[in-house]
Amino acid sequence: MLLLADQTVVEPFGAVKPLLFYALAAVIVLSAWGIVLSQNIVRMAVYLLLTLAGVAGFYFMLHAEFLAAVQLIVYAGGTLILIVFGVMLTSKNPFMQLKTALWERFVGVLIGLVIFGLLLFGLVHTALPTGAAATGESGGGHYQVAAIGRALLSDYLVPFEVAAVLLLVVMIGAAFMARRSAKQGNG
Amino acid sequence: MTDPLHSLTLAHYLFTGAVLFVLGVIGFISRRNLIIMFLCTEMMFQGVAVTLVAFSRYHQNDTGQTFVIFLLTIAAAEAALALGLVVLLFRRRRTLDAQAWGEMKG
Amino acid sequence: MNMAEKIAGVWPEIALLLGAALCLLVGLARSVAIRRFTGWIAAASLLVAGWIVAAQVCNAGGVIGLTPYIKLAVVAVGLILLMVAAAVPVQLKMTRDIEAGREPFEPGLVIRGEFFAFFLFSLTGVMLTADASDLVWLFLALELTSLPTYVMVATSRDRVEAQESGVKYFFLGAMAAAVFLYGFALIYGATGQTSFSLIVDAANQQIAAQGRISPLLTTGIVLSLLGVAFKIAAVPMHFYAADVYQGATTAVTAFLAFVPKTAGFVALIALLGLLPDGYVPPAITWLLWIMAALTMTVGNVLGLMQSNVKRVLAYSSIAHSGYMLVGLLALHGSGDALGNGTAAILFYLVAYGLATIGAFAVLGSLQARGEEAETFDDISGLVRTHPVLAGVMLLSVLSLLGLPPMIGFLGKIYLFGSAIQHGFVGLVVIAVLNSAVSAVYYLRIASACFFGDSEGHTVSTPGISRPLAAGIAAVAALILGFAGGRLVSTARDAGGFPTGRNDVVTTPSQPPAATTASR
Numbered sequence: 001m002l003l004l005a006d007q008t009v010v011e012p013f014g015a016v017k018p019l020l021f022y023a024l025a026a027v028i029v030l031s032a033w034g035i036v037l038s039q040n041i042v043r044m045a046v047y048l049l050l051t052l053a054g055v056a057g058f059y060f061m062l063h064a065e066f067l068a069a070v071q072l073i074v075y076a077g078g079t080l081i082l083i084v085f086g087v088m089l090t091s092k093n094p095f096m097q098l099k100t101a102l103w104e105r106f107v108g109v110l111i112g113l114v115i116f117g118l119l120l121f122g123l124v125h126t127a128l129p130t131g132a133a134a135t136g137e138s139g140g141g142h143y144q145v146a147a148i149g150r151a152l153l154s155d156y157l158v159p160f161e162v163a164a165v166l167l168l169v170v171m172i173g174a175a176f177m178a179r180r181s182a183k184q185g186n187g
Numbered sequence: 188m189t190d191p192l193h194s195l196t197l198a199h200y201l202f203t204g205a206v207l208f209v210l211g212v213i214g215f216i217s218r219r220n221l222i223i224m225f226l227c228t229e230m231m232f233q234g235v236a237v238t239l240v241a242f243s244r245y246h247q248n249d250t251g252q253t254f255v256i257f258l259l260t261i262a263a264a265e266a267a268l269a270l271g272l273v274v275l276l277f278r279r280r281r282t283l284d285a286q287a288w289g290e291m292k293g
Numbered sequence: 294m295n296m297a298e299k300i301a302g303v304w305p306e307i308a309l310l311l312g313a314a315l316c317l318l319v320g321l322a323r324s325v326a327i328r329r330f331t332g333w334i335a336a337a338s339l340l341v342a343g344w345i346v347a348a349q350v351c352n353a354g355g356v357i358g359l360t361p362y363i364k365l366a367v368v369a370v371g372l373i374l375l376m377v378a379a380a381v382p383v384q385l386k387m388t389r390d391i392e393a394g395r396e397p398f399e400p401g402l403v404i405r406g407e408f409f410a411f412f413l414f415s416l417t418g419v420m421l422t423a424d425a426s427d428l429v430w431l432f433l434a435l436e437l438t439s440l441p442t443y444v445m446v447a448t449s450r451d452r453v454e455a456q457e458s459g460v461k462y463f464f465l466g467a468m469a470a471a472v473f474l475y476g477f478a479l480i481y482g483a484t485g486q487t488s489f490s491l492i493v494d495a496a497n498q499q500i501a502a503q504g505r506i507s508p509l510l511t512t513g514i515v516l517s518l519l520g521v522a523f524k525i526a527a528v529p530m531h532f533y534a535a536d537v538y539q540g541a542t543t544a545v546t547a548f549l550a551f552v553p554k555t556a557g558f559v560a561l562i563a564l565l566g567l568l569p570d571g572y573v574p575p576a577i578t579w580l581l582w583i584m585a586a587l588t589m590t591v592g593n594v595l596g597l598m599q600s601n602v603k604r605v606l607a608y609s610s611i612a613h614s615g616y617m618l619v620g621l622l623a624l625h626g627s628g629d630a631l632g633n634g635t636a637a638i639l640f641y642l643v644a645y646g647l648a649t650i651g652a653f654a655v656l657g658s659l660q661a662r663g664e665e666a667e668t669f670d671d672i673s674g675l676v677r678t679h680p681v682l683a684g685v686m687l688l689s690v691l692s693l694l695g696l697p698p699m700i701g702f703l704g705k706i707y708l709f710g711s712a713i714q715h716g717f718v719g720l721v722v723i724a725v726l727n728s729a730v731s732a733v734y735y736l737r738i739a740s741a742c743f744f745g746d747s748e749g750h751t752v753s754t755p756g757i758s759r760p761l762a763a764g765i766a767a768v769a770a771l772i773l774g775f776a777g778g779r780l781v782s783t784a785r786d787a788g789g790f791p792t793g794r795n796d797v798v799t800t801p802s803q804p805p806a807a808t809t810a811s812r
């Protein structure tokens with residue numbers, strides 16, 4: 001951590017930015033914590049919305065404006081609605097209470113802490129390569145969208161097409177499963 | 188040495204991303220409802236995305252952001268598939284409690 | 294680099310995708326006679342893909358690199374898997390009912406078109422994994438391999454077990470994907486690149502500057518390995534295998550036992566290829582060592598306790614992942630087959646695939662009480678009712694066990710030989726002990742077939758394609774065991790490249806610009 005502290009990220013918001021960061025980080029982490037602990041499934045969906053919005057705020061701070069917009073539109077607007085639909089469709093009582101055994105939480109927290117320790121170890125013991133090695137265009141501004149678009153259709157052309165195929169697979173797969181069950185769901 | 192409370196560094200973002208990811212792992216393992224388990228994988232994906240964007244900013248290239256675009260696509264695709272599967276299963280079992288469907292035989 | 298060059302390597306995949314699209318369209322036809330063609334379309338697109346790969350190999354001067362090797366293996370084994378899948382009983386019954394007018398026509402009810410399309414999509418994913426030269430590409434290729442398999446498992450039969458195991462498979466798969474993605478993110482963070490060649494360059498620079506690669510890169514690779522371990526059902530991520538293999542229909546189980554595993558090992562080879570030549574951080578060596586030892590031990594010990602043949606074969610598949618992980622430790626090897634872990638893994642993938650698919654195809658060829666055979670009772674005394682199938686089962690389990698005339702024996706010699714050359718004697722001792730333990734349950738299957746009392750309730754599944762597939766797999770395993778020299782040398786050529794792929798090979802002397810241009 002100390003090694004990393006030397007390398008300051010550019011700060012367009014000046015002195016306000018750290019405060020903004022801590023506010024957003026608090027929102028993200030507390031709502032994520034809420035998802036893990038909450039017993040009410042609808043509240044969890046709302047907490048996830050807060051997490052997603054907080055992460056979008058991070059993207060703005062990191063000058064990834066395009067991603068921030070995509071995050072809000074696709075994720076908060078699309079994926080989250082999908083999840084809420086899932087809750088409504090599958091739950092006779094969406095406000096039902098859910099409990100977990102103590103030992104399950106214990107195991108979960110233990111494994112989580114092990115992974116967290118591993119991550120911290122990796123981060124703390126690394127002097128990151130200097131920013132001077134950067135080759136791409138500097139982020140920020142409107143050109144970023146153009147740069148991402150160009151990358152998608154040049155360097156990442158094949159992955160881009162594969163993503164299209166994946167969406168086709170998922171679309172057909174979801175429809176396929178829903179259709180089968182609609183016909184013979186209780187068979 | 189700059190004061191970590193008054194200036195932001197890469198580490199701040201990485202740390203938040205790691206916390207999100209690990210909370211997702213904890214939730215995935217300790218919760219037993221399919222929808223919640225799915226929300227937890229979404230949290231893990233978000234942790235990865237924050238990490239990628241922070242590194243993208245740090246390295247001053249857009250590769251990380253492009254990666255995140257793909258990540259969001261896949262996350263959305265998995266959400267659709269998850270919903271399809273969960274609805275399929277729910278129609279048969281009337282419960283989404285992962286423990287109710289048979290023990291996890293080692 | 295223009296687009297034409299970029300897509301030049303993926304023409305086989307394009308052929309498969311076209312075949313998948315055709316399957317989807319033809320699968321919607323009203324007439325059953327036309328819908329029957331979907332299987333043939335899938336076979337034709339596989340053959341076309343194989344022909345394109347062969348043409349590419351000829352153009353490249355006959356040298357088979359890792360990518361064409363994997364693609365050809367996928368085509369060959371894919372054709373056998375297709376024969377196993379060609380007669381999924383539930384579909385057959387349903388198709389007949391619709392044909393006879395007992396059921397109204399309902400395209401959504403007849404799996405054929407979609408099933409074969411997903412089959413081809415998943416194989417496309419494996420081929421793309423072999424092509425990958427970038428973390429983003431690798432990520433999407435692995436997802437394309439996995440996502441169709443989730444649907445295949447969940448819809449493979451009209452039983453709640455299949456759907457439950459599909460859900461379990463999907464959720465663990467999504468979690469594993471997040472884990473290896475975090476690893477990818479850290480790799481990107483440590484190097485600033487996602488292209489394999491540029492990552493290797495950056496790692497080499499780190500070696501030059503500090504004498505080691507950064508812990509961040511090591512952590513990234515460790516997490517990626519743990520996440521990809523799900524695809525090969527290795528120890529921290531092996532929980533799903535038995536339930537999913539049992540829950541899915543046998544054709545899908547055979548598919549799961551080979552296809553995602555191949556993609557997983559190709560991805561592992563690529564990820565370890567990111568390390569500079571001859572440099573493996575101790576953390577990664579230890580991780581692989583422990584994973585290999587635990588995976589084979591857990592697989593074999595739990596395999597002893599099962600009463601269901603499909604579950605036994607599932608644990609056997611876990612154990613075989615453990616053996617192949619041993620080869621992963623000897624990845625950077627000398628040119629000859631005995632010292633080269635990559636070559637050994639490539640060879641073993643085919644050996645294991647043939648044997649395990651043969652065993653599953655025998656199970657799929659039999660029916661007991663209207664369900665596919667899966668318990669020891671179901672195959673008891675098989676030699677009296679179906680002597681040929683019993684013989685095929687015997688050959689398959691002997692090959693899995695690794696007895697001399699079979700291909701599995703050669704495979705184990707190469708795997709363990711490469712590990713011994715790299716000094717992992719302790720691990721090889723564990724592996725050999727494990728092989729001995731596995732003899733108990735393999736011979737239990739064989740003795741059930743040959744010495745058990747037939748209860749007479751087991752009948753063969755209608756259709757010739759499954760027994761034929763089982764026969765082809767077993768005969769191939771036998772012939773290649775005797776005359777595996779050609780395949781061995783091919784695998785050796787394929788594994789000869791230090792990083793496992795010709796377009797990413799980067800030596801420090803090579804100017805970075807040249808490698809950038811290639812991708």
